Amino acid sequence: MTEVRMERMSWVEYRRRIDAAEPVVFLPCGSLEQHGPHLPLGVDALLSTAVACEAARRTGGIVAPALSYGYKSQPRCGGGQHFPGTTSLDGDHLSQLARDVIREFARHGVRKLALIDGHYENQWFLIEGIDLALRDLGHDCGLRVLRTEYWDFCTEDVLREVSPDGFPGFALEHAAVIETSLMLHFHPELVRPDLIPDDDAANFPPYDLYPPETERVPASGVLSSARGATAAKGEHLAEVVCSGLADAVRVAFDPP
Template sequence: MSTHSADLSWFALRDRLAAGSPLILSVGSFEQHGPHLPMATDSIIVEALATGVAEAVGGITLPVLPFGAPSRPRSGGGPAFPGPALRLPTLLAAVEQIATDALAVGATRLVALSWHWENAAILWDALHGPLAGSTTARAFLFDAPWDYLTPELVEELFPGEEPDWPSDHAGHLETAIMRHLAPDLVGEPPAPVPFAPRRGYDVLPTPADAVPGTGVVLDARAMTAATGERCVAAMVDGIAAAIRAEG
Protein backbone atom coordinates (compact mmCIF):
# COMPACT_ATOMS: atom_id res chain seq x y z
CA MET A 1 0.00 0.00 0.00
CA SER A 2 1.51 3.30 -1.09
CA THR A 3 2.45 5.90 1.51
CA HIS A 4 2.53 8.71 -1.08
CA SER A 5 -0.65 10.73 -1.63
CA ALA A 6 0.47 11.56 -5.17
CA ASP A 7 0.08 7.87 -6.04
CA LEU A 8 -3.53 7.74 -4.79
CA SER A 9 -6.82 8.73 -6.32
CA TRP A 10 -8.82 11.38 -4.48
CA PHE A 11 -11.28 8.65 -3.40
CA ALA A 12 -8.54 6.38 -2.05
CA LEU A 13 -7.00 9.30 -0.16
CA ARG A 14 -10.37 10.25 1.33
CA ASP A 15 -11.08 6.67 2.43
CA ARG A 16 -7.70 6.16 4.06
CA LEU A 17 -7.94 9.45 5.92
CA ALA A 18 -11.43 8.51 7.08
CA ALA A 19 -9.94 5.29 8.45
CA GLY A 20 -7.52 7.33 10.57
CA SER A 21 -4.30 7.39 8.54
CA PRO A 22 -2.10 10.33 9.57
CA LEU A 23 -1.41 12.82 6.78
CA ILE A 24 2.16 14.07 6.77
CA LEU A 25 3.21 17.46 5.42
CA SER A 26 6.96 17.90 5.13
CA VAL A 27 8.44 21.37 4.68
CA GLY A 28 11.99 21.85 3.44
CA SER A 29 13.88 24.72 1.83
CA PHE A 30 15.96 25.57 -1.23
CA GLU A 31 19.19 27.22 -0.14
CA GLN A 32 22.95 27.04 -0.12
CA HIS A 33 24.51 24.15 1.77
CA GLY A 34 28.14 24.94 1.18
CA PRO A 35 30.18 23.70 -1.78
CA HIS A 36 29.60 20.03 -0.93
CA LEU A 37 25.81 19.62 -0.54
CA PRO A 38 22.94 20.34 -2.97
CA MET A 39 20.52 23.24 -2.66
CA ALA A 40 17.68 20.79 -1.98
CA THR A 41 19.38 19.21 1.05
CA ASP A 42 16.67 20.19 3.54
CA SER A 43 13.90 18.92 1.28
CA ILE A 44 15.69 15.64 0.55
CA ILE A 45 16.19 14.98 4.26
CA VAL A 46 12.69 15.93 5.42
CA GLU A 47 11.07 13.91 2.62
CA ALA A 48 13.07 10.84 3.64
CA LEU A 49 12.02 11.30 7.26
CA ALA A 50 8.38 11.74 6.25
CA THR A 51 8.46 8.56 4.17
CA GLY A 52 10.02 6.59 7.02
CA VAL A 53 7.49 7.89 9.53
CA ALA A 54 4.59 7.16 7.16
CA GLU A 55 5.77 3.57 6.77
CA ALA A 56 6.06 3.21 10.54
CA VAL A 57 2.63 4.59 11.47
CA GLY A 58 0.54 3.72 8.41
CA GLY A 59 0.52 7.33 7.29
CA ILE A 60 0.32 9.12 3.96
CA THR A 61 2.78 11.79 2.81
CA LEU A 62 1.89 14.93 0.93
CA PRO A 63 4.42 16.14 -1.65
CA VAL A 64 7.24 17.97 0.13
CA LEU A 65 6.98 21.76 0.16
CA PRO A 66 10.41 22.54 -1.33
CA PHE A 67 10.69 26.21 -0.36
CA GLY A 68 11.04 27.47 3.20
CA ALA A 69 11.68 30.62 5.19
CA PRO A 70 14.75 32.72 4.32
CA SER A 71 17.93 31.55 6.03
CA ARG A 72 19.81 33.66 8.55
CA PRO A 73 23.50 34.47 9.03
CA ARG A 74 23.66 32.52 12.30
CA SER A 75 23.16 29.31 10.29
CA GLY A 76 25.73 30.17 7.63
CA GLY A 77 23.32 31.76 5.18
CA GLY A 78 21.43 35.01 4.89
CA PRO A 79 21.88 37.70 2.25
CA ALA A 80 25.45 36.59 1.54
CA PHE A 81 24.01 33.55 -0.27
CA PRO A 82 20.74 34.67 -1.92
CA GLY A 83 18.35 32.08 -3.30
CA PRO A 84 14.65 31.38 -3.83
CA ALA A 85 12.71 31.31 -0.55
CA LEU A 86 9.25 32.19 0.77
CA ARG A 87 8.86 35.34 2.79
CA LEU A 88 7.32 34.61 6.17
CA PRO A 89 3.76 35.77 5.38
CA THR A 90 3.79 33.69 2.17
CA LEU A 91 5.03 30.54 3.92
CA LEU A 92 2.50 31.00 6.72
CA ALA A 93 -0.36 31.42 4.23
CA ALA A 94 0.77 28.39 2.19
CA VAL A 95 0.97 26.03 5.17
CA GLU A 96 -2.27 27.39 6.61
CA GLN A 97 -4.07 26.75 3.32
CA ILE A 98 -2.63 23.24 2.96
CA ALA A 99 -3.67 22.42 6.52
CA THR A 100 -7.17 23.81 5.98
CA ASP A 101 -7.63 21.76 2.80
CA ALA A 102 -6.19 18.64 4.44
CA LEU A 103 -8.85 18.86 7.14
CA ALA A 104 -11.52 19.45 4.49
CA VAL A 105 -10.63 16.22 2.69
CA GLY A 106 -10.92 14.30 5.96
CA ALA A 107 -7.57 14.33 7.77
CA THR A 108 -7.99 13.93 11.52
CA ARG A 109 -4.29 13.59 12.31
CA LEU A 110 -2.09 16.08 10.47
CA VAL A 111 1.64 15.72 11.01
CA ALA A 112 3.84 18.68 10.05
CA LEU A 113 7.50 17.82 9.76
CA SER A 114 10.23 20.40 9.12
CA TRP A 115 14.00 20.26 8.80
CA HIS A 116 14.93 23.85 7.93
CA TRP A 117 15.67 25.68 11.20
CA GLU A 118 13.98 28.95 10.24
CA ASN A 119 10.61 27.28 9.48
CA ALA A 120 9.74 26.38 13.07
CA ALA A 121 7.89 29.42 14.42
CA ILE A 122 6.01 29.95 11.15
CA LEU A 123 4.65 26.40 11.10
CA TRP A 124 3.40 26.66 14.67
CA ASP A 125 1.41 29.77 13.84
CA ALA A 126 0.21 28.41 10.48
CA LEU A 127 -1.27 25.27 12.08
CA HIS A 128 -2.96 27.11 14.92
CA GLY A 129 -5.72 28.73 12.87
CA PRO A 130 -6.99 25.69 10.91
CA LEU A 131 -7.08 23.53 14.07
CA ALA A 132 -8.55 26.15 16.39
CA GLY A 133 -12.19 25.36 15.67
CA SER A 134 -11.89 21.62 15.17
CA THR A 135 -13.29 19.15 17.68
CA THR A 136 -12.08 16.01 15.88
CA ALA A 137 -8.75 16.81 14.23
CA ARG A 138 -5.32 17.34 15.73
CA ALA A 139 -1.98 18.46 14.34
CA PHE A 140 1.45 17.36 15.51
CA LEU A 141 4.42 19.59 14.71
CA PHE A 142 7.94 18.18 14.64
CA ASP A 143 10.27 21.09 13.88
CA ALA A 144 13.47 19.79 15.47
CA PRO A 145 13.87 16.10 14.51
CA TRP A 146 17.44 16.09 15.86
CA ASP A 147 15.94 16.16 19.36
CA TYR A 148 15.30 12.42 18.86
CA LEU A 149 18.97 11.57 18.43
CA THR A 150 20.31 9.37 21.20
CA PRO A 151 23.11 10.68 23.46
CA GLU A 152 25.41 8.16 21.78
CA LEU A 153 24.68 9.61 18.33
CA VAL A 154 25.12 13.18 19.56
CA GLU A 155 28.51 12.19 20.97
CA GLU A 156 29.36 10.56 17.64
CA LEU A 157 28.48 13.73 15.79
CA PHE A 158 30.08 16.13 18.28
CA PRO A 159 32.73 14.21 20.22
CA GLY A 160 33.48 15.92 23.50
CA GLU A 161 31.35 19.01 22.88
CA GLU A 162 27.79 20.30 23.01
CA PRO A 163 26.05 20.65 19.63
CA ASP A 164 25.21 24.12 18.33
CA TRP A 165 22.35 23.15 16.01
CA PRO A 166 21.91 26.48 14.15
CA SER A 167 25.63 26.58 13.35
CA ASP A 168 25.54 22.96 12.16
CA HIS A 169 23.88 24.01 8.90
CA ALA A 170 25.58 21.97 6.13
CA GLY A 171 27.75 20.59 8.90
CA HIS A 172 28.00 17.35 10.84
CA LEU A 173 24.42 16.08 10.84
CA GLU A 174 23.38 17.11 7.34
CA THR A 175 26.61 15.90 5.76
CA ALA A 176 26.33 12.51 7.46
CA ILE A 177 22.68 12.11 6.48
CA MET A 178 23.25 13.14 2.88
CA ARG A 179 26.18 10.75 2.59
CA HIS A 180 23.66 8.08 3.55
CA LEU A 181 20.66 9.24 1.50
CA ALA A 182 22.26 10.63 -1.66
CA PRO A 183 26.01 9.97 -1.74
CA ASP A 184 26.23 10.85 -5.44
CA LEU A 185 25.17 14.41 -4.61
CA VAL A 186 27.77 14.95 -1.89
CA GLY A 187 31.17 16.47 -2.50
CA GLU A 188 34.08 16.98 -0.13
CA PRO A 189 33.21 19.27 2.80
CA PRO A 190 35.41 22.37 3.03
CA ALA A 191 37.95 23.07 5.73
CA PRO A 192 36.87 25.78 8.19
CA VAL A 193 37.56 29.39 7.18
CA PRO A 194 37.92 32.42 9.47
CA PHE A 195 34.86 34.59 10.16
CA ALA A 196 33.44 36.66 13.02
CA PRO A 197 30.05 35.23 14.05
CA ARG A 198 27.69 37.37 16.13
CA ARG A 199 26.81 35.23 19.12
CA GLY A 200 23.18 35.47 20.18
CA TYR A 201 22.26 38.47 18.02
CA ASP A 202 22.13 39.64 14.40
CA VAL A 203 23.25 42.82 12.65
CA LEU A 204 21.31 44.21 9.68
CA PRO A 205 22.54 44.71 7.01
CA THR A 206 24.65 41.59 7.56
CA PRO A 207 28.37 42.41 7.92
CA ALA A 208 30.54 40.63 5.36
CA ASP A 209 32.61 38.94 8.06
CA ALA A 210 29.57 37.51 9.93
CA VAL A 211 29.20 34.58 7.53
CA PRO A 212 31.98 32.18 6.45
CA GLY A 213 32.89 32.46 2.78
CA THR A 214 32.09 28.78 2.27
CA GLY A 215 28.65 29.08 3.87
CA VAL A 216 29.66 26.27 6.26
CA VAL A 217 30.40 26.94 9.92
CA LEU A 218 31.58 23.55 11.21
CA ASP A 219 34.11 21.04 9.91
CA ALA A 220 32.14 18.07 8.51
CA ARG A 221 34.96 16.22 6.79
CA ALA A 222 34.93 13.29 9.24
CA MET A 223 31.22 12.54 8.90
CA THR A 224 30.21 9.14 7.52
CA ALA A 225 27.20 7.59 5.82
CA ALA A 226 26.97 5.00 8.60
CA THR A 227 26.45 7.75 11.17
CA GLY A 228 23.86 9.35 8.91
CA GLU A 229 21.95 6.10 8.57
CA ARG A 230 21.74 5.67 12.33
CA CYS A 231 20.63 9.29 12.74
CA VAL A 232 17.79 8.88 10.24
CA ALA A 233 16.64 5.67 11.94
CA ALA A 234 16.67 7.30 15.39
CA MET A 235 14.68 10.32 14.24
CA VAL A 236 12.09 8.24 12.38
CA ASP A 237 11.69 5.96 15.40
CA GLY A 238 11.33 8.90 17.80
CA ILE A 239 8.77 10.77 15.71
CA ALA A 240 6.75 7.61 15.01
CA ALA A 241 6.72 6.73 18.71
CA ALA A 242 5.46 10.21 19.59
CA ILE A 243 2.62 9.95 17.06
CA ARG A 244 1.61 6.51 18.38
CA ALA A 245 1.66 7.81 21.95
CA GLU A 246 -0.86 10.49 21.03
CA GLY A 247 -3.26 7.83 19.73
Protein backbone atom coordinates in the same frame (compact mmCIF):
# COMPACT_ATOMS: atom_id res chain seq x y z
CA MET B 1 6.06 -2.06 -0.13
CA THR B 2 2.96 0.03 0.57
CA GLU B 3 3.01 3.41 -1.15
CA VAL B 4 3.32 6.30 1.33
CA ARG B 5 3.68 9.28 -1.03
CA MET B 6 0.41 11.14 -1.50
CA GLU B 7 1.38 12.52 -4.91
CA ARG B 8 1.76 8.97 -6.22
CA MET B 9 -1.75 7.92 -5.15
CA SER B 10 -5.00 8.43 -7.01
CA TRP B 11 -7.66 10.39 -5.16
CA VAL B 12 -9.62 7.16 -4.84
CA GLU B 13 -6.74 5.36 -3.15
CA TYR B 14 -6.03 8.40 -0.95
CA ARG B 15 -9.65 8.59 0.19
CA ARG B 16 -9.74 4.85 0.88
CA ARG B 17 -6.65 5.12 3.06
CA ILE B 18 -7.99 8.17 4.95
CA ASP B 19 -11.39 6.58 5.54
CA ALA B 20 -10.10 3.15 6.50
CA ALA B 21 -7.54 3.87 9.14
CA GLU B 22 -7.32 7.55 10.15
CA PRO B 23 -3.64 7.58 9.11
CA VAL B 24 -1.18 10.24 10.18
CA VAL B 25 -0.52 12.56 7.25
CA PHE B 26 3.05 13.89 7.37
CA LEU B 27 3.76 17.30 5.84
CA PRO B 28 7.53 17.84 5.38
CA CYS B 29 8.67 21.47 5.42
CA GLY B 30 11.98 22.61 3.97
CA SER B 31 13.68 25.41 2.12
CA LEU B 32 15.65 26.17 -1.01
CA GLU B 33 18.88 27.29 0.62
CA GLN B 34 22.62 27.03 0.16
CA HIS B 35 24.13 24.08 2.02
CA GLY B 36 27.80 24.54 1.19
CA PRO B 37 29.56 23.39 -1.99
CA HIS B 38 29.06 19.69 -1.19
CA LEU B 39 25.27 19.50 -0.69
CA PRO B 40 22.33 20.48 -2.91
CA LEU B 41 20.03 23.45 -2.33
CA GLY B 42 17.08 21.23 -1.46
CA VAL B 43 18.59 19.45 1.57
CA ASP B 44 15.98 20.58 4.11
CA ALA B 45 12.97 19.32 2.14
CA LEU B 46 14.85 16.19 0.99
CA LEU B 47 15.71 15.22 4.57
CA SER B 48 12.37 16.10 6.16
CA THR B 49 10.68 14.09 3.39
CA ALA B 50 13.02 11.10 3.83
CA VAL B 51 12.46 11.06 7.58
CA ALA B 52 8.69 11.44 7.15
CA CYS B 53 8.56 8.58 4.61
CA GLU B 54 10.36 6.21 6.97
CA ALA B 55 8.11 7.18 9.90
CA ALA B 56 5.06 6.78 7.65
CA ARG B 57 6.15 3.27 6.61
CA ARG B 58 6.38 2.31 10.27
CA THR B 59 3.02 3.80 11.25
CA GLY B 60 0.81 3.27 8.20
CA GLY B 61 0.97 6.99 7.41
CA ILE B 62 0.87 9.10 4.26
CA VAL B 63 3.46 11.72 3.23
CA ALA B 64 2.25 14.86 1.44
CA PRO B 65 4.55 16.73 -0.96
CA ALA B 66 6.92 19.01 0.95
CA LEU B 67 6.58 22.74 1.34
CA SER B 68 9.88 23.21 -0.47
CA TYR B 69 10.41 26.94 0.01
CA GLY B 70 11.00 28.29 3.50
CA TYR B 71 11.43 31.45 5.54
CA LYS B 72 14.49 33.66 4.96
CA SER B 73 17.88 32.16 5.76
CA GLN B 74 19.47 33.71 8.84
CA PRO B 75 23.26 34.18 9.01
CA ARG B 76 23.69 32.46 12.38
CA CYS B 77 21.80 29.27 11.47
CA GLY B 78 21.59 29.07 7.66
CA GLY B 79 24.27 31.39 6.30
CA GLY B 80 21.92 34.19 5.26
CA GLN B 81 20.15 35.47 2.20
CA HIS B 82 23.22 36.65 0.25
CA PHE B 83 24.03 33.27 -1.35
CA PRO B 84 22.93 32.59 -4.92
CA GLY B 85 20.31 29.86 -4.95
CA THR B 86 18.86 30.65 -1.52
CA THR B 87 15.25 31.43 -2.42
CA SER B 88 12.95 32.34 0.45
CA LEU B 89 9.43 33.41 1.32
CA ASP B 90 8.19 36.33 3.38
CA GLY B 91 7.05 34.97 6.73
CA ASP B 92 3.40 35.79 6.16
CA HIS B 93 3.42 33.89 2.87
CA LEU B 94 4.79 30.75 4.51
CA SER B 95 2.18 31.01 7.26
CA GLN B 96 -0.60 31.40 4.69
CA LEU B 97 0.73 28.49 2.61
CA ALA B 98 0.72 26.25 5.68
CA ARG B 99 -2.73 27.56 6.69
CA ASP B 100 -4.20 26.78 3.26
CA VAL B 101 -2.89 23.23 2.98
CA ILE B 102 -3.80 22.36 6.59
CA ARG B 103 -7.37 23.51 5.91
CA GLU B 104 -7.44 21.33 2.79
CA PHE B 105 -6.24 18.24 4.68
CA ALA B 106 -9.01 18.82 7.23
CA ARG B 107 -11.54 18.96 4.37
CA HIS B 108 -10.28 15.56 3.17
CA GLY B 109 -11.07 14.08 6.57
CA VAL B 110 -7.49 13.99 7.89
CA ARG B 111 -7.55 14.03 11.71
CA LYS B 112 -3.84 13.50 12.46
CA LEU B 113 -1.39 15.83 10.76
CA ALA B 114 2.35 15.98 11.50
CA LEU B 115 4.46 18.90 10.22
CA ILE B 116 8.08 17.75 10.01
CA ASP B 117 10.29 20.81 9.74
CA GLY B 118 13.78 20.57 8.25
CA HIS B 119 14.57 24.32 8.21
CA TYR B 120 14.91 26.04 11.56
CA GLU B 121 13.87 29.50 10.31
CA ASN B 122 10.39 28.16 9.43
CA GLN B 123 9.43 27.44 13.00
CA TRP B 124 7.24 30.34 14.12
CA PHE B 125 5.67 30.88 10.71
CA LEU B 126 4.54 27.25 10.60
CA ILE B 127 3.14 27.61 14.11
CA GLU B 128 1.23 30.70 12.93
CA GLY B 129 -0.13 28.74 9.94
CA ILE B 130 -1.30 25.93 12.26
CA ASP B 131 -2.95 28.41 14.61
CA LEU B 132 -4.74 30.28 11.82
CA ALA B 133 -5.94 27.05 10.20
CA LEU B 134 -7.35 25.74 13.48
CA ARG B 135 -9.03 29.09 14.04
CA ASP B 136 -10.57 28.87 10.55
CA LEU B 137 -11.74 25.32 11.17
CA GLY B 138 -12.90 25.78 14.74
CA HIS B 139 -11.05 24.13 17.56
CA ASP B 140 -13.64 21.35 17.75
CA CYS B 141 -12.97 20.36 14.11
CA GLY B 142 -11.33 17.09 15.16
CA LEU B 143 -7.97 17.84 13.49
CA ARG B 144 -4.90 17.58 15.68
CA VAL B 145 -1.53 18.83 14.46
CA LEU B 146 1.89 17.76 15.69
CA ARG B 147 4.85 19.96 14.76
CA THR B 148 8.52 19.19 15.24
CA GLU B 149 12.02 19.74 13.95
CA TYR B 150 13.26 16.26 13.04
CA TRP B 151 16.66 16.77 14.71
CA ASP B 152 14.95 17.13 18.09
CA PHE B 153 14.77 13.33 18.11
CA CYS B 154 18.59 13.08 18.21
CA THR B 155 19.58 11.64 21.59
CA GLU B 156 22.62 12.76 23.63
CA ASP B 157 24.22 9.41 22.82
CA VAL B 158 23.92 9.78 19.05
CA LEU B 159 25.15 13.41 19.19
CA ARG B 160 28.23 12.27 21.12
CA GLU B 161 28.87 9.57 18.55
CA VAL B 162 28.39 11.92 15.61
CA SER B 163 30.52 14.74 17.08
CA PRO B 164 33.12 13.08 19.32
CA ASP B 165 34.99 16.41 19.69
CA GLY B 166 31.89 18.16 21.03
CA PHE B 167 28.55 18.98 19.45
CA PRO B 168 28.52 22.59 18.14
CA GLY B 169 24.76 23.04 18.64
CA PHE B 170 21.97 22.72 16.08
CA ALA B 171 22.22 26.34 14.88
CA LEU B 172 25.80 25.76 13.64
CA GLU B 173 24.84 22.30 12.33
CA HIS B 174 24.15 23.86 8.95
CA ALA B 175 25.52 21.74 6.07
CA ALA B 176 27.70 20.15 8.74
CA VAL B 177 28.06 16.62 10.14
CA ILE B 178 24.39 15.80 10.77
CA GLU B 179 22.92 17.04 7.48
CA THR B 180 25.86 15.70 5.45
CA SER B 181 25.76 12.28 7.14
CA LEU B 182 21.98 12.01 6.66
CA MET B 183 22.36 12.97 3.00
CA LEU B 184 25.11 10.33 2.60
CA HIS B 185 22.58 7.82 3.96
CA PHE B 186 19.41 8.90 2.13
CA HIS B 187 20.73 10.55 -1.06
CA PRO B 188 24.43 9.64 -1.53
CA GLU B 189 24.26 10.47 -5.24
CA LEU B 190 23.67 14.14 -4.32
CA VAL B 191 26.70 14.56 -2.02
CA ARG B 192 30.18 15.66 -3.14
CA PRO B 193 32.47 14.62 -0.24
CA ASP B 194 35.48 15.85 -2.25
CA LEU B 195 34.10 19.41 -1.97
CA ILE B 196 33.60 19.47 1.82
CA PRO B 197 35.35 22.68 2.91
CA ASP B 198 38.08 22.87 5.53
CA ASP B 199 36.53 25.86 7.36
CA ASP B 200 36.43 25.82 11.14
CA ALA B 201 33.17 26.53 12.97
CA ALA B 202 31.79 30.04 12.48
CA ASN B 203 32.19 32.38 15.44
CA PHE B 204 29.13 34.58 15.76
CA PRO B 205 28.39 37.13 18.49
CA PRO B 206 25.23 36.44 20.52
CA TYR B 207 23.14 38.95 18.55
CA ASP B 208 22.06 39.79 14.98
CA LEU B 209 22.68 43.08 13.18
CA TYR B 210 20.56 44.33 10.26
CA PRO B 211 21.51 44.64 7.46
CA PRO B 212 23.30 41.33 8.17
CA GLU B 213 27.08 41.24 8.62
CA THR B 214 27.68 38.81 5.79
CA GLU B 215 31.47 38.96 6.28
CA ARG B 216 31.03 36.97 9.52
CA VAL B 217 29.56 34.04 7.57
CA PRO B 218 32.12 31.52 6.20
CA ALA B 219 32.39 32.02 2.44
CA SER B 220 31.57 28.34 1.88
CA GLY B 221 28.22 28.67 3.68
CA VAL B 222 29.11 25.78 5.99
CA LEU B 223 28.77 26.90 9.63
CA SER B 224 30.75 24.08 11.28
CA SER B 225 32.90 21.36 9.82
CA ALA B 226 31.30 18.52 7.85
CA ARG B 227 34.59 16.64 7.63
CA GLY B 228 33.49 13.95 10.11
CA ALA B 229 30.36 13.07 8.12
CA THR B 230 29.93 9.42 7.12
CA ALA B 231 27.13 7.28 5.71
CA ALA B 232 27.36 5.05 8.80
CA LYS B 233 26.67 8.04 11.07
CA GLY B 234 23.81 8.96 8.77
CA GLU B 235 22.34 5.47 9.05
CA HIS B 236 22.46 5.59 12.86
CA LEU B 237 21.06 9.15 12.96
CA ALA B 238 18.26 8.15 10.60
CA GLU B 239 17.31 5.16 12.75
CA VAL B 240 17.25 7.22 15.96
CA VAL B 241 15.27 10.06 14.37
CA CYS B 242 12.79 7.89 12.44
CA SER B 243 12.06 5.54 15.32
CA GLY B 244 11.70 8.51 17.68
CA LEU B 245 9.32 10.23 15.30
CA ALA B 246 7.25 7.08 14.73
CA ASP B 247 6.95 6.58 18.51
CA ALA B 248 6.02 10.24 18.98
CA VAL B 249 3.12 10.20 16.53
CA ARG B 250 1.82 6.96 18.09
CA VAL B 251 1.92 8.45 21.58
CA ALA B 252 0.60 11.87 20.54
CA PHE B 253 -2.29 10.69 18.40
CA ASP B 254 -3.13 7.29 19.91
CA PRO B 255 -2.19 7.44 23.58
CA PRO B 256 -2.40 4.05 25.28
